[in-house]
Amino acid sequence: MSKGHSLWNKAKKIIPGGGMLLSKRPDLFLPNQWPAYYSKAKGCHIWDLDKNKYFDASIMGIGTNILGYANRDVDKAVRNNIFKSNMSTLYCPEEVYLAEKLINLHDWSDSVRFARTGGEANAVAIRIARAATGRDKVAICGYHGWHDWYLATNLNSLNNLEQHLLPGLEPKGVPKSLEGTTIPFKFNDLEEIKSIINKNDLAAVKMEVERFERPSEGYLETIAKLCKEKGIVLIFDECTSGFRETYGGIHLKYGVNPDIAIFGKALGNGYAITAILGRSDIMNYVQKTFMSSTFWTERIGPTAALKTLELMERTKSWEYITELGKYIQSSWERIALNNSLPIKVYGIPALSFFSLELNNWQKYKTFITQEMLDANILASDKIYVCTSHNKKNINRYLNKLNDIFSKIKKIEESNSIDRFLKGPVCSSGFSRLN
Numbered sequence: 001m002s003k004g005h006s007l008w009n010k011a012k013k014i015i016p017g018g019g020m021l022l023s024k025r026p027d028l029f030l031p032n033q034w035p036a037y038y039s040k041a042k043g044c045h046i047w048d049l050d051k052n053k054y055f056d057a058s059i060m061g062i063g064t065n066i067l068g069y070a071n072r073d074v075d076k077a078v079r080n081n082i083f084k085s086n087m088s089t090l091y092c093p094e095e096v097y098l099a100e101k102l103i104n105l106h107d108w109s110d111s112v113r114f115a116r117t118g119g120e121a122n123a124v125a126i127r128i129a130r131a132a133t134g135r136d137k138v139a140i141c142g143y144h145g146w147h148d149w150y151l152a153t154n155l156n157s158l159n160n161l162e163q164h165l166l167p168g169l170e171p172k173g174v175p176k177s178l179e180g181t182t183i184p185f186k187f188n189d190l191e192e193i194k195s196i197i198n199k200n201d202l203a204a205v206k207m208e209v210e211r212f213e214r215p216s217e218g219y220l221e222t223i224a225k226l227c228k229e230k231g232i233v234l235i236f237d238e239c240t241s242g243f244r245e246t247y248g249g250i251h252l253k254y255g256v257n258p259d260i261a262i263f264g265k266a267l268g269n270g271y272a273i274t275a276i277l278g279r280s281d282i283m284n285y286v287q288k289t290f291m292s293s294t295f296w297t298e299r300i301g302p303t304a305a306l307k308t309l310e311l312m313e314r315t316k317s318w319e320y321i322t323e324l325g326k327y328i329q330s331s332w333e334r335i336a337l338n339n340s341l342p343i344k345v346y347g348i349p350a351l352s353f354f355s356l357e358l359n360n361w362q363k364y365k366t367f368i369t370q371e372m373l374d375a376n377i378l379a380s381d382k383i384y385v386c387t388s389h390n391k392k393n394i395n396r397y398l399n400k401l402n403d404i405f406s407k408i409k410k411i412e413e414s415n416s417i418d419r420f421l422k423g424p425v426c427s428s429g430f431s432r433l434n
């Protein structure tokens with residue numbers, strides 16, 4: 001048994017859920033075989049506890065590292081400031097510089113608050129919207145973290161969040177009195193959100209601008225117009241989409257401005273920092289309520305973000321990862337066609353997904369991960385592209401995928417996938433670990 005696997009078995013006994021982020025759970029990739037823990041990571045490579053080196057063609061820290069792992073310049077900026085103390089009785093100046101920088105990138109905004117995680121930043125934005133409007137209900141589309149306000153969506157039906165990234169989330173522990181306060185709507189279904197807006201006294205409409213599909217013509221514009229008419233705070237959650245196709249929010253590409261935008265993940269290239277950016281007439285409600293946290297003032301987050309933004313701007317990283325993402329998407333299609341397999345490719349290019357449209361897809365997905373792992377590649381059904389990826393290392397992955405697709409074609413013809421799996425099938429959403 002690998003060191004990683006045995007540590008994971010121990011972790012499951014002493015850390016409920018095994019680890020603190022669902023999306024990294026080994027059972028989502030390859031139960032009993034996924035290496036689970038890293039000893040070091042650099043660029044787009046990861047070393048496990050047994051010193052095996054892998055090429056990361058998967059989630060790149062779940063989208064935190066557009067500039068690659070252990071980016072030399074970001075780490076250097078962080079190290080410099082660590083020597084001067086990450087904490088003190090006084091604030092760090094970097095938070096002001098970062099606020100200015102983010103405002104300059106988004107000319108509709110003039111005010112910023114910081115937090116350290118995406119879920120926190122989302123909770124902050126909802127609190128501000130409720131404080132500013134004096135209303136309670138919110139409508140949501142997308143994944144917005146783990147807090148009570150969001151999970152309340154599932155109080156009247158476990159299926160409410162089915163369309164929003166994570167199926168099966170149980171709202172146990174969320175006060176029942178929150179039932180009906182968060183209303184989900186389907187992406188690109190304009191009639192549904194119109195009807196929700198008309199029937200409810202909403203404080204906020206919060207949505208991801210784009211994840212799996214492009215917003216259809218006029219969709220964002222109409223929502224923004226309706227929100228304006230009704231005095232509803234429009235919040236774009238750009239924790240994941242930010243900096244992947246534009247230098248800032250992906251909403252810049254569509255020319256539709258929210259009242260508040262949230263950034264996270266890639267903003268600090270692996271260091272914890274999230275930003276809630278907005279218009280000061282709304283953001284100033286922070287001072288009418290109470291939001292304050294010790295580690296929202298530490299120095300590493302804003303230091304890393306400032307250097308990350310500088311490097312992104314210099315290298316135009318969003319253009320690079322978009323081009324490479326397009327290449328990956330078209331290559332997936334080509335490889336599938338070569339092997340006569342039906343494929344669906346989707347997502348913004350820098351966050352690309354595919355699925356083979358076969359009945360046993362979950363098993364084939366497990367098979368892909370299993371075979372890739374044998375070739376020291378971490379991969380499943382998605383790639384979060386970073387600037388350490390390039391055509392050379394991606395082609396190695398694509399060649400391997402071509403071999404795997406050709407095996408899948410033969411396995412499919414003989415209907416024998418079960419015989420080829422060395423362990424259990426990967427799980428698909430939130431489920432208990434025993």
Ligand SMILES: Cc1ncc(COP(=O)(O)O)c(C=O)c1O
Nearest residue numbers: 117118119143144145237239240
């Ligand atoms: C759009 C969006 N919002 C919020 C979050 C939650 O962020 P965090 O995991 O940092 O709390 C995520 C994380 O995947 C996300 O993609």
